[in-house]
Amino acid sequence: MNTNVLWLLSTVLIAAGLAGIVLPALPGTLLVLAGILLGAWIDDFTRVGWFAVSVVVVLALLAWAMDYVAAMLGARRAGASKQAIVGAAVGTVAGLFMGIVGIFIMPLVGAAVGEYLARRDHGRALHVGISTWLGLMAGMLAKFVLAFMMIGVYVVALMF
Known part of the structure; x- marks a missing residue:
């Protein structure tokens, strides 16, 4: 296969x-890692060596x-029920079909609905929904930072 096509595939x-970090249907970090590993392999691991690959x-x-820990910490800190956790997961999947707003809002709605069904308390359901949502957003932000760090290590290794 042509190396230009492989470099293009690595970039894609x-x-x-990066899109997969926001869209839960795509394995974001795994795709970034696959692209970096492909780029290192194309060059026979000469510029992007094993140390850089290990760091990535x-x-x-x-x-x-971070994907799991941040959301769980947000939910646990608020004392979320198992139904709230399941609701957040269902809300995340439902949000995929509602565009970017759904992706960001539906986990909150799902967690709140799950908590309400578990305890029948509106105030508590809202608190748990917001806390779980904040945990999900913190996890997403952390994944973005780590993904850009991965890309940074890769680019620096390619250049030097």
Whole structure:
């Protein structure tokens, strides 16, 4: 296969990965990592060596952990029920079909509805919904930062 096509594929994977950080249907960090690994492989790991690849893999693992930890901390801090957690997950999936606003708002709605169904308390449901949503947003922000760090390590390794 032509190396120009491979470099293009590497770039497309990284770009799709950045989109996947916001769109839960795409495995964002995994796509960024795949694009970086492809770029390193194309060059026979000469410019992007094993040290850089190892750093990128560690950053990817941190990003995956942030996905779960941030949302759980937000929910746990608010004392969310299991129904609220399930509601946030269902809201996230439903939000995919509602565009960018749905992606950001539906996890909050799902968590609030789940909490309301569990405890029948409007105020508590809203509090849990907001806390869970803040956790999801913090996790998304952390994944963006880590993804850009991964890309930064890759670009620096390519250039030097």
